[in-house]
Amino acid sequence: MSRVLVVEDEGPIADAVLYALRAEGLQAEHCLLGQAALELLRGETFDVVILDVGLPDITGFELCRQLRAFSDVPVIFLTARDSEIDRVVGLELGADDYVVKPFSPRELVARVRARLRRGVGASLHGWRQAGAFALDAHGRRIRYQGQLLELTRYEYRLLKALIDRNGAILSREQLMEDVWRDAPDTVDRTVDTHVKTLRAKLRAMGSGDDPIQTHRGLGYSIRS
Numbered sequence: 001m002s003r004v005l006v007v008e009d010e011g012p013i014a015d016a017v018l019y020a021l022r023a024e025g026l027q028a029e030h031c032l033l034g035q036a037a038l039e040l041l042r043g044e045t046f047d048v049v050i051l052d053v054g055l056p057d058i059t060g061f062e063l064c065r066q067l068r069a070f071s072d073v074p075v076i077f078l079t080a081r082d083s084e085i086d087r088v089v090g091l092e093l094g095a096d097d098y099v100v101k102p103f104s105p106r107e108l109v110a111r112v113r114a115r116l117r118r119g120v121g122a123s124l125h126g127w128r129q130a131g132a133f134a135l136d137a138h139g140r141r142i143r144y145q146g147q148l149l150e151l152t153r154y155e156y157r158l159l160k161a162l163i164d165r166n167g168a169i170l171s172r173e174q175l176m177e178d179v180w181r182d183a184p185d186t187v188d189r190t191v192d193t194h195v196k197t198l199r200a201k202l203r204a205m206g207s208g209d210d211p212i213q214t215h216r217g218l219g220y221s222i223r224s
Helices: 011-023 034-043 060-067 084-092 105-118 153-164 172-179 189-203
Strands: 003-007 027-031 048-052 075-079 097-100 127-130 133-136 141-144 212-215 219-222
Touching: 003 011, 003 034, 011 027, 011 105, 027 034, 034 048, 034 060, 048 060, 048 105, 060 075, 060 084, 075 105, 097 105, 133 153, 141 153, 153 172, 153 189, 153 219, 172 189, 172 219, 189 212
Parallel strands: 003 027, 003 048, 048 075, 075 097
Antiparallel strands: 127 133, 133 141, 212 219
16 A cells, blocks of 8 residues: 655645545555654655645755655645745755645545656665565665564565565575575575564564465465
């Protein structure tokens, strides 16, 4: 499920946007203040940010400027400022779209959907989105549902191998070659043990979901 962060200090507007997004099956979260949004964005993965310009603590323009220092998540400005100069400033700061109040919630959701289609697989500093997972190949890190997983070297390799072949069934032999290539004496039951520990860590994220599927006699696959 795609995650959208709404940064808006006007309650009725925030409620309307959140309702419209959730009605379309999107996971929508809300921040009242810009600094709180920045802290959340530094620690979690979102697919789109809807950003009001006139926030109480910092402007949406300043938030976008700081955000672009560490993330290329698509940003849609939602604001009452409709002058050409404001639009230009917003786009030059790295925003992807600009919606002026009053607005149609349905149109806003359509714009979010458009950004999601264009942004599949987009990344910065090595991060790549893959459904509920985000991978940083350079830093050897994986997030699940926005939360960073604490993984051993082989757990990371195993989970990455499954995510990279989303939906494909990988046999124990394939996984041994991909994951334990530097440990040729490892037995194939090690795969099962590591799958068990990975499942426990994924469930600990709080959702209770188990994206790793067991195919008896064949191997494992993942729904990323």
